[in-house]
Amino acid sequence: MRVALMILLGGVIGILGTVQVMNTLKDRNPMPAAVMHTMDYHMGQLGKALKAKQCDAAVVKHHLERVQSTAADIVPVFGVSEKEFVDDAGQLQTHAQEAVQAAPADCAALAVVMKPIGQACKSCHQKYR
Numbered sequence: 001m002r003v004a005l006m007i008l009l010g011g012v013i014g015i016l017g018t019v020q021v022m023n024t025l026k027d028r029n030p031m032p033a034a035v036m037h038t039m040d041y042h043m044g045q046l047g048k049a050l051k052a053k054q055c056d057a058a059v060v061k062h063h064l065e066r067v068q069s070t071a072a073d074i075v076p077v078f079g080v081s082e083k084e085f086v087d088d089a090g091q092l093q094t095h096a097q098e099a100v101q102a103a104p105a106d107c108a109a110l111a112v113v114m115k116p117i118g119q120a121c122k123s124c125h126q127k128y129r
């Protein structure tokens with residue numbers, strides 16, 4: 001009984017320890033979440049523009065460029081060299097670049113270029129998040 005209790009206690013302490021270490025790591029390196037939240041903010045602003053049907057070309061360009069440049073930080077910041085992860089990050093960069101180059105001038109054009117960007121986010125999240 002006592003042994004079983006000690007084993008159980010050990011397990012609980014182990015789990016608590018792991019959670020603590022993971023939180024500490026997160027505190028120490030806020031960059032992965034920061035990169036994701038930055039892209040999320042700009043995608044959110046674009047989504048709002050679509051909803052409000054106010055897709056000012058200059059504003060749209062700013063947000064798309066921010067998604068594109070932030071996407072370039074994913075691989076170095078996460079420090080993951082797995083091929084699929086790097087490929088997904090590359091896909092996002094490519095689609096973001098295409099979106100910037102397409103220079104959407106209205107909401108219909110913006111919706112078209114945002115779709116593959118959103119899919120690139122989703123594709124990586126399904127595997128790695």
Ligand code: HEC
Nearest residue numbers: 032033036037039040043085088089092120121124128129
């Ligand atoms: C190459 C992979 C990859 C791509 C592409 C990607 N993400 Fe992520 N994202 C992740 C991973 C991995 C996590 C989990 C990070 C963690 O828990 O520390 C994450 C987490 C997030 C989070 C939660 C952050 C947190 O920890 O609170 C948000 C928001 C997010 N991503 C938004 C986006 C958006 C928006 C895009 C597309 C513009 C995107 N992501 C593209 C891999 C990716």
